[in-house]
Amino acid sequence: MTSPEHDGVHESQPLSAADVFDAAWEEKVRSAMASTGWNADLAIQAARGALDVLAGGLTEDEFQSRLHDAYLREFGVDLRPRTEEEMEAAALELDTAAGAVALPVVDSRAAAAGEAPVAVTARGASAHPTVSRRTAIAVAGGGIAALMVGDLLGARARQAEAQTPGHGSGHAPTGPTNGAGNGAANGKHKVQMGMVIDLERCDGCLMCVSACKKAYGLQDGVHWLYVLAYKEPDKPNNVNLLVRPCQHCSNAPCVKVCPTGARHRRSDGIVLTNYDVCFGCRYCQVSCPYGVNYFGWEDPKDAGGGFTGERKDGRGKSVIGAPPRGVMGKCIYCPGRQDSIHQEPSTHCSVSCPMGVIHYGDLNDPESEPNRYLNKRVADSGGKLSTFRLLDDLGTRPNVIYIGHRPSRRAEPTANPVKYEDWGLVNERRTVLEGPEPWFKRMFGR
Amino acid sequence: MTEADRTKTILRSIHGRPSRRYYIIMALALLGIIWYGQAYVFQLQNGMIVLGIADWGSSGGIPWGLYVGSFIWWVGIAHGGIIVSAAVRLFRLNTYKPVARLAELLTLIALSVAAFYIVVHLGRPDRVVTSMLRGWPTTVHTSPLAWDVTVITLYFVLTATYLYLTIRADIHSLKMELPRIFSPLYAVLLIGYREDEKKKIEGMAWWLALAVIILAPLFLHGGVIPWLFALLPGQPGWFGAAQGPQFLTIALSSALGGVMIVAYLFRRLYGWEELLDDNVFRGLSRWLALFAMLFLWLQLQKIITGVSIAPDSIHTATRATVSEPLYWLALALVGGALGWFGLQMLFPQLFTVERTVVAAALPVMATLIEKFLFVVEGMMHPVFDLYQGVPGYYTPSWIELSSVVGAISLVVLFFLIVSKVIPVIEVEVEHDE
Structure with a gap:
């Protein structure tokens, strides 16, 4: 096969959820949902709405509000954040939780300078690198030569930092679901x-x-x-x-x-x-x-x-x-x-x-x-x-x-x-x- | 000419009120600088969208243009200076001694203009120092642009040191005759000066000259500058092991032309016919003829290999080059100069300094055209040419064109000012004993 066929080319209108989630798909959902006892219509509406949000046709706010009543009827509660304040509060909660459980990360700059590794939290690492007084004096006192060495070490450390995805973030990728967080740290599997x-x-x-x-x-x-x-x-x-x-x-x-x-x-x-x-x-x-x-x-x-x-x-x-x-x-x-x-x-x-x-x-x-x-x-x-x-x-x-x-x-x-x-x-x-x-x-x- | 007469003649540029001609040239130079200044402010205000460049690929543009072409051109001119000067010291080519310092000064200002071109070419010039230094220890391992800035900085430091060392004796011996208004500057230049330092200075200058004569041709214009282009994987027009020698011959042609133009203007401005005599120009024109010949010869190599059974992409790029009328104009200008110098050698009665300098100006123009084409055409015919926007197109904007005027004006202004502050021809004659 050397060329795709073009009889199936779409009209120039942007595709909406209706084009992707067609009747055949609906049928599949209905049959799958039948055994769960939950409302299949709501599932279909939610899926379409989500695609519209992705495509930019619907804001997250509108999406949440539109189905709010239906969610309440179906589940009795709707825990999804709707107002901006609620979303911010939810994001903060997530950050705090992640910060509290953040693993200790070795400050690579200090390590590169030959010092005892200092454990800092992941959130603090990128914002405030720990530099000991001894390092500071050595760098300051050494003049241009020391500056050059310091810069070299800094660059190495930055390179090392670049090798650590999720470092410094509350959303550190973990678990096998995420390719980025998987492996590089344990040295067995290099993610690409x-x-x-x-x-x-x-x-x-x-x-x-x-x-x-x-x-x-x-x-x-x-x-x-x-x-x-x-x-x-x-x-x-x-x-x-x-x-x-x-x-x-x-x-x-x-x-x-x-x-x-x-x-x-x-x-x-x-x-x-x-x-x-x-x-x-x-x-x-x-x-x-x-x-x-x-x-x-x-x-x-x-x-x-x-x-x-x-x-x-x-x-x-x-x-x-x-x-x-x-x-x-x-x-x-x-x-x-x-x-x-x-x-x-x-x-x-x-x-x-x-x-x-x-x-x-x-x-x-x-x-x-x-x-x-x-x-x-x-x-x-x-x-x-x-x-x-x-x-x-x-x-x-x-x-x-x-x-x-x-x-x-x-x-x-x-x-x-x-x-x-x-x-x-x-x-x-x-x-x-x-x-x-x-x-x-x-x-x-x- | 006695030594006293000679000194007096040299000091002509410093003593006395500047002529009307001097003021007119200065006014024109300032105008050129102000014109580009406002153009650059316009560029800073509105972003680089006001230039003629654009992305290559689907966008149908060329991301590097006249700014980069001019950058290489000025680095090339910068060679003339110090190579002439270093050759005088190392190989005792005393004929050219009177132009040595002018040539050194040309190197310094041409390198500064090249650096200026790097800055105006950047999207975020405010980050040039911080970003460059921050990354340098790692980027210098792989980035030709990092090598480039490193070698140019080294070259600048060597040249400035060389000039500084060799000027101290002159300033010391002429101290009484130099304008009092600049005495703080002279005092700084003479810090730690001792009458008996001359021998040591000579030794240091010799080593510096040796370093420069190795560094500049082999590693700057025959090295990192062509490698900036020749090491990239996707642009066949830039590829080629002979890119170094090619760049070098182009650089030396423009450099010698540049030195001859500067020397001629000083000769006219201050009536220095005796100091910068005909032999200087005759000799320099022979060297220029040699480099012009090598320039054409290496272009011939490129064309012959490129248009025959070269790999597809190189073939396409070379075909594009030879179908460009501007390219042939550049070669014709160099060929014209070479032809004239040849005639002059065969029929010495044809020689006049004016004719020689006009002929020397041809390769200077030709090299700017060639450098411009080299940069732009390399991007026009990439290996991956499946885009409808390839080959892209590019017309220099009024801002980029103004930069050429601004840069030349800056060089003129520099010489006008420097010639009032220091002796631009070496006063000390007995260096070599």
Whole structure:
């Protein structure tokens, strides 16, 4: 199979819950719920509402309020927080509980400086590193040389810190449900988050592209996830598709070339940009062979007003949401979702895809969802499945495994089956990057 | 020319009221700086959206442009200076001694302009020092940009130290004749000066010259600057083991051209025909001819290998280069200079300083065009060209174009001021004994 079929292409309307949870699905739910004795209608309504919240069509508030009475009738109580105060109180409660049980974490900076490890709570570690008086005097007294050594140790410590996901957060990922928290600490299993993308199932509807843009308040023309359409010269009638998120390479050129260390790789293999450190030289963008980076050329000015959610991941680093002006951004594999104890590994694009194209999880875990999916596809195809990693001959060790046709060197770009414009998206960002006119043009006209 | 006469001639630039011409040039330079200043403020206020650059890939743009091209160009020019000066000291090329200090000064200001280009090219220039230093111990292991800043800083320190050491004797011997208004500066420059330090200083300067002559060609313009591009996996237009030698020949061509232009302007401004005599220009033009020839020869290597049975992506990138008229303009300018210098060698009666300097200016222009094209074209033809937005397009904005004017104005202003403060030609003649 070299090209997906396009007779099933969706209309250009954004997909709603009704499209995903269709009549057949309803039937399944009803039969499953029958034995429980609970209200199947309420379950269906809740599921649809939840999808609408994800897609951005419904706020969490509206969702909670809409079903409040039904919940009371069914369960007698509704413990879900509804007002903002209630939500804040609930979040605080969760934080306090997590802080109280936080495991002792060794202060890596002190350890690197050759001192006795100091136990601090996970919450305190990143905010107030413990530095003993002896270290302080040694550093101060040593002059430039000591500063250099200190800086080196600091960098090592930062590196070590970057290796600890969830460190410094009340939401430390724990348990086998979460790929990020699983393993790295015990040294047995090295987590590598990644994707299996089944191009043979993709119909190019661009729902993933739109979901990503909405979730992070990305500016027009910024496509952290982008769907390319192309043709091979020997089969000019076939339109092939390539879904292109960041490849989160194990040997990422962008991480290597970054002169500030802002672009880094987390211990779960997610490649991120620290928005508080990046100084916007764009070397990562220049070095990336996939073209996944999108710079903050201006202040966000889209209708959404940019991103208003939590900017920090589990380690307390600013890596989430559209980048501020002057700083580089790209696909982030939704670290907020990975660092939450409430969720299975997933990304906005993977959950929004109606065709089941994107499968996200730990590629090093044979039991992870993407690996199970891949194995099943291999088995179903009788071992004849075409899989590839994009431009892996460049030595980048990308962490997206594609199922489907590998584009040849002679492939040519072509029009997408569903246009970006149909979703109200801008395809080429260059066309909307227009700054204000300088004073002399305003004054003297053209 | 007696030594007293010579000293008097050199001090012409410092003594007396500046001429009208001096003030006019200064006013123009200030205007150029102010013009770019307001352009840069506009860029800071509105973000880098006001530049012509954009993301490559789906966006259809080019993320690096004239700013980066100019950065390499100025680093290249910075070579001229100190290499000429170091060669004078190490190989006793005394013909060029009169331009040695001018050349050192050109190195210092050209490196400063290069650093300035790095800063204006950043999205968050306020973080340049903090972010760079914070990451340096780790980033220096893998980031060519971190190597770059390191080597340029080292180069700047070596050059500044070299200039400082060699200028002390001059300032000491001329102390009475230098303007009193700058005496605090002279006092600082002369801290710890002893009459008998000369021999030791000579030794130190020799070692510095040796360090510079190894560092600059082999590890800066023949090293970290081309590696900034040639080590990346996805841009075949930048790939190539010969990128180092190529960069070096381009740099040396622009550098020698730059030194000749500066020397000529001083000769005109202060009537220094005897100090900066025809032999200086004749000699420098021969060196320039050699580097121009190597420049063209290495371009030939690139084209010949790139357009024949090269791997697909390199083939595409090279084909794009040779179909670009600006590229041929650059080669024609260098070829024109080379042709003229050749004619001058065959028919010495054709030689005039003016003609030589005009010819020397051609490679200087050519190298700016070549550097600009090199940066932009490398991004236009990446290995992964499945995007509809590839090849992207780029037109420098008025701000980026203004920066070229601003940078040249800054260099002019620097020379105007420096020539009033220190002797820009070495007064001490008996260094080598």
